[in-house]
Amino acid sequence: MVANLDWGVEDCGVRTDSRLSRTLHVLLHMARHDGPMTSEAIGRMLGTNPVVVRRTMAGLRDAGYVKSEKGHGGGWTIAANLAEVSLLDIHRAVGGPRIFAIGSDHPNPDCAVEKAVNEAVEDTLREAEALLVARLGAISLAELARSFDAQLQSCGTTTADTCG
Amino acid sequence: MVANLDWGVEDCGVRTDSRLSRTLHVLLHMARHDGPMTSEAIGRMLGTNPVVVRRTMAGLRDAGYVKSEKGHGGGWTIAANLAEVSLLDIHRAVGGPRIFAIGSDHPNPDCAVEKAVNEAVEDTLREAEALLVARLGAISLAELARSFDAQLQSCGTTTADTCG
């Protein structure tokens, strides 16, 4: 009846939507970087393609969190106050509304049994989603960066920009 | 067997793993049904194929929650005490380890920034997962059936087995 899960969050070679963590990774690097960063550089940083970067960053740009500049010396720049943007904001801007991989078909079934089951499952999912939203909404990018700096100092590491 | 292609209409877009709710639906029907139920009957109930039913039920059988009988009068029977089986047990038996659609690549990145980001995101996911696991683990099939009966009575409905 319990609980000991060894199938963790990032398990079993599953194809997860990594846009949120990728974007956070990029933004934190951008925050400690002077001048614009090109999609090419970001792509190299993430081990991916410039087009994939642009595709993801487009959502951030539309939300006003970054801006992009074309031509020589162009690239991506942060355009918002990091203290006022939460992880939830990024998650939404990046277009990742689907949090859960499980759920139920037949939203409005005729069968009373099915209806009861769906409600029970979906109530539980809703609870977990509410928690997730609350937690992601409570962390600002500035806090994330700050906690990273603190961790760095306590470890004495100097590799603030290992990738790139 | 009918093609049943109308699921694409209402379900526009997301293809969620509905094995948990489907299985619960089946089990609750089985609980209030005398004798074995064939995969064919269950499939008709769920609006799906007998093979899909067997595939899903196989996990429950391996876990000992149901047993299957071949030949005349064969089919699926509940083989466990419903009070001792939780929704979490079913979820796991049914082979649905992937709860979240979001996550992060690179479990152990070299980049310190990425590491910090991943930790923040995954901590949050782990929290939500823990809540989910706790909730699913706390509800037994017997309780689910009981709460369903209570709801039925309070509504005065008599359609205990609408599908099937």
Place this chain on the structure above:
DNA sequence: TTTCATGTAACTCCATAAGTAGCGTAACGA
């Protein structure tokens, strides 16, 4: 005008749930 960068469309690739078909196997009954 050349070069660099984004913007976007149109693909391919891959993993997974689900749907389908076919054949094997076990259990019963006549």
Place this chain on the structure above:
DNA sequence: TCGTTACGCTACTTATGGAGTTACATGAAA
């Protein structure tokens, strides 16, 4: 023994969505 019933299993197909890739247009700076 034979036919029917039902599960068991394998292989294939379909649909979906994130990611990867190619190609080309656009705009800005040197």
